[in-house]
Amino acid sequence: MSTTNxxxxxxxxDAGWDEEDDVSESSQxxxxxxxxxxxxxxxxxxxxxxxxEMKGPNKSGFAPIWGFEMVPTSNVSSYVRSYEPPAxxxxxxxxxxxxxxxxxxxxxxxxxxxxxxxxxxxxxLVEIINSTTVRxxxxxxxKACPAYASFSHCWGQAKTLKLLQTNKVELxxxxxxxxxxxxxxxxxxxxxxxxIKFIWIDSLCIIQDSKDDWRAEAATMCDVxxxxxxxxxxxxxxxxxxxxxxxxxxxxxxPMEITPKWRGIRNERFLVTNTDIWMQEVEESPLYRRSWxxxxxxxxxxxxCLTRNQLWWGCRGGTFCETWPDGLPNDMDxxxxxxxxxxxxxxxxxxxxxSLVEKYTTCGMTVLSDRMIAIAGLATAYHEDFVGDxxxxxxxxxxxxQSLCWVAGPDEMVPMKYRTTExxxxxxxxxxxxxxxxxHHTRYGPDGNHPTSVCxxxxxxxxTVGPSPYGEVTGGCLQLRAPLAEVEVxxxxxxxxxxxxxxxxxxxxxxxxDQERWNFDQYTSVVLDEYTSYIEAMxxxxxxxxxxxxxxxxFNGTKRLTKVAEKWTKADxxxxxxxxxxxxxxxxxxxxxIILVLPKxxxxxxxxxxxxxxxxxxxxxxxxxxxxxRQFNII
Numbered sequence: 001m002s003t004t005n006x007x008x009x010x011x012x013x014d015a016g017w018d019e020e021d022d023v024s025e026s027s028q029x030x031x032x033x034x035x036x037x038x039x040x041x042x043x044x045x046x047x048x049x050x051x052x053e054m055k056g057p058n059k060s061g062f063a064p065i066w067g068f069e070m071v072p073t074s075n076v077s078s079y080v081r082s083y084e085p086p087a088x089x090x091x092x093x094x095x096x097x098x099x100x101x102x103x104x105x106x107x108x109x110x111x112x113x114x115x116x117x118x119x120x121x122x123x124x125l126v127e128i129i130n131s132t133t134v135r136x137x138x139x140x141x142x143k144a145c146p147a148y149a150s151f152s153h154c155w156g157q158a159k160t161l162k163l164l165q166t167n168k169v170e171l172x173x174x175x176x177x178x179x180x181x182x183x184x185x186x187x188x189x190x191x192x193x194x195x196i197k198f199i200w201i202d203s204l205c206i207i208q209d210s211k212d213d214w215r216a217e218a219a220t221m222c223d224v225x226x227x228x229x230x231x232x233x234x235x236x237x238x239x240x241x242x243x244x245x246x247x248x249x250x251x252x253x254x255p256m257e258i259t260p261k262w263r264g265i266r267n268e269r270f271l272v273t274n275t276d277i278w279m280q281e282v283e284e285s286p287l288y289r290r291s292w293x294x295x296x297x298x299x300x301x302x303x304x305c306l307t308r309n310q311l312w313w314g315c316r317g318g319t320f321c322e323t324w325p326d327g328l329p330n331d332m333d334x335x336x337x338x339x340x341x342x343x344x345x346x347x348x349x350x351x352x353x354x355s356l357v358e359k360y361t362t363c364g365m366t367v368l369s370d371r372m373i374a375i376a377g378l379a380t381a382y383h384e385d386f387v388g389d390x391x392x393x394x395x396x397x398x399x400x401x402q403s404l405c406w407v408a409g410p411d412e413m414v415p416m417k418y419r420t421t422e423x424x425x426x427x428x429x430x431x432x433x434x435x436x437x438x439x440h441h442t443r444y445g446p447d448g449n450h451p452t453s454v455c456x457x458x459x460x461x462x463x464t465v466g467p468s469p470y471g472e473v474t475g476g477c478l479q480l481r482a483p484l485a486e487v488e489v490x491x492x493x494x495x496x497x498x499x500x501x502x503x504x505x506x507x508x509x510x511x512x513x514d515q516e517r518w519n520f521d522q523y524t525s526v527v528l529d530e531y532t533s534y535i536e537a538m539x540x541x542x543x544x545x546x547x548x549x550x551x552x553x554x555f556n557g558t559k560r561l562t563k564v565a566e567k568w569t570k571a572d573x574x575x576x577x578x579x580x581x582x583x584x585x586x587x588x589x590x591x592x593x594i595i596l597v598l599p600k601x602x603x604x605x606x607x608x609x610x611x612x613x614x615x616x617x618x619x620x621x622x623x624x625x626x627x628x629x630r631q632f633n634i635i
Contacts (some may be wrong), residue, residue: 069329070270073257077326081257081271085250085310085322095193097325098304101313102194102230105302109317112301120227121145123217124163124205125198128188129174136163136171136204148198149191150228152296153183154287155203156239162208171204181240186306187232199232200224219468221377222299231300233293235285236308244306253310253322273323281307281321291363291371294356295378349385350399354439357394362436368420369472371431376470391469392460393429393476400457401480402450402581405592406430407612408437409527416533418562419540423555426462426476427541427609428594428634433529451581454591454624455482458631463554475553477606478634482578483627489565489595493517494524494577494613496623508619521588522617526595528565529611537565541573541599541608542635549606549633561601573599577613579624589621590614596634606635 073081086094105112119142127137160181163171177185184201191199207213225231236244255271274280282305287293297303297314305312310322318327360375372394379391390397395404408417408430417435425431463475488495488503493511495503505512510520517523530538540562542555563572575597582591595611615624 069275073269085253111316133174135174147229150200150231152233182243183234183237183240218373222380225299230302233305235287235305238286292374379470394431406437408433408529410531418530451583475555477553481631484630485627487577522619524615526613539610543601573597590616
């Protein structure tokens with residue numbers, strides 16, 4: 001969208017809970033179909049087995065910032081001012097702007113077309129036979145299938161038609177469109193509007209009761225979405241039985257045109273629009289709360305979003321909508337899903353990976369075992385930018401050891417964090433924890449400098465299902481050489497063993513002097529990885545017989561024991577701390593590390609991560625520098 005030096009005005013209004021409301025709201029218990037406080041006499045915690053069993057508190061957090069922007073009409077084209085959005089999808093002219101966006105992208109966006117392999121076709125597609133019938137087809141080439149669309153949607157709780165081993169022939173013979181879920185029919189309407197005959201829909205193009213087929217097709221997600229002509233996203237449909245695009249008030253789509261009578265503003269016409277329009281209509285839609293869609297949206301070269309209010313288009317050439325059919329003004333275009341391809345240098349791309357993981361881990365996942373698979377396509381795409389790097393259980397070898405210092409503490413939205421009963425990833429990987437994780441200081445120091453490593457990564461061994469490094473992980477072992485010391489954790493701080501055998505805080509630190517650590521320049525701060533919905537810290541570990549790490553790191557079938565941290569004793573296992581990184585800040589020396597457990601009942605001499613810690617001050621640094629460096633394994 002063209003801009004000039006004409007003035008643009010912006011007003012934002014902040015709104016949040018007042019202090020009294022914040023306290024009363026945060027004290028309310030969360031609702032969960034399985035009470036996480038259901039603890040037996042030994043202090044062991046029973047955990048949910050599926051993602052739908054874990055729910056956050058009712059509190060929605062701070063209200064989002066609301067604001068509007070005034071853009072001089074002289075800065076926008078006559079098309080923006082004259083466009084009349086239709087009331088319904090399928091009305092005459094409904095596809096006019098989308099045809100314009102697609103044509104412009106195909107003809108002018110080299111950065112979009114260069115990523116597409118025009119000869120690629122998925123294993124299976126759904127073909128439109130006529131106005132009433134579709135069918136599943138297999139192994140088409142580019143001649144038989146000139147182009148195809150892909151589809152992003154929420155399955156939800158509604159009954160979904162699935163491709164199974166028992167009905168494969170039936171679906172290949174044909175399905176009545178009238179029997180399909182509402183969101184599927186809506187996607188087919190879009191295809192008809194574009195003259196597209198083929199579409200990839202996960203539930204109909206992957207054999208849902210075949211693990212082998214599911215794994216094979218999941219490994220192709222990067223190609224499926226990247227090479228589709230466009231991806232249709234049913235953003236506003238919370239489940240398949242709903243439609244996204246319904247009757248709408250077109251008056252809320254077109255920007256309001258006004259002539260303000262404000263002192264200091266000359267007599268000029270302005271368009272008034274919501275500054276957070278993308279965030280509110282797309283990013284906060286039901287679809288974008290799914291972990292899978294994060295991969296689908298970012299892999300898609302072109303993404304057509306059906307929101308409750310209007311049509312959106314996103315590609316590497318920009319972000320467009322019916323409010324701004326010529327493209328969002330640059331400072332309003334916060335649709336950040338495509339910057340990975342234009343990023344220069346691996347440092348920035350690694351930064352974006354950390355940001356992506358933070359977003360991904362806060363999204364919903366109905367099947368918890370999908371956590372690694374649902375990000376595999378993105379990892380495949382990112383690997384193209386990480387020349388010579390190695391993907392290891394959700395992280396990148398070149399970013400170790402600092403990436404080990406991820407933080408998984410409780411937050412307001414979903415206080416509960418836990419490791420699943422079934423093995424999913426090594427404890428040193430963020431993927432082992434269900435719930436949001438954050439990298440914070442692990443990416444850069446406060447002044448933008450990389451942290452300095454105080455340990456060495458000696459070896460990494462991973463076992464995956466199949467040859468792909470991006471698939472399901474069945475075991476992993478990380479070998480470090482690092483400072484290591486036995487500790488106790490109390491009052492969210494570290495206590496080290498003294499010469500007399502007692503555990504004490506480091507002399508001169510905030511916890512030693514009983515000071516508020518955040519107002520003090522010497523402290524240690526511990527955050528465990530797992531918490532109940534009542535924000536009770538937990539410690540868990542896999543329990544297995546001794547294993548030979550040189551031959552096997554497969555932990556499938558192992559059992560996980562989880563216990564409330566307050567009831568953890570040395571009879572359960574010994575706790576250790578391992579400093580990992582440090583950096584200099586204007587306030588002094590700082591650093592971070594991980595908390596490990598050596599369980600009594602686990603594999604011999606194999607530590608497991610149970611938390612992270614951060615420290616500040618020269619007294620702490622001197623103490624940590626004095627720790628003996630050891631070589632050890634983390635599983």
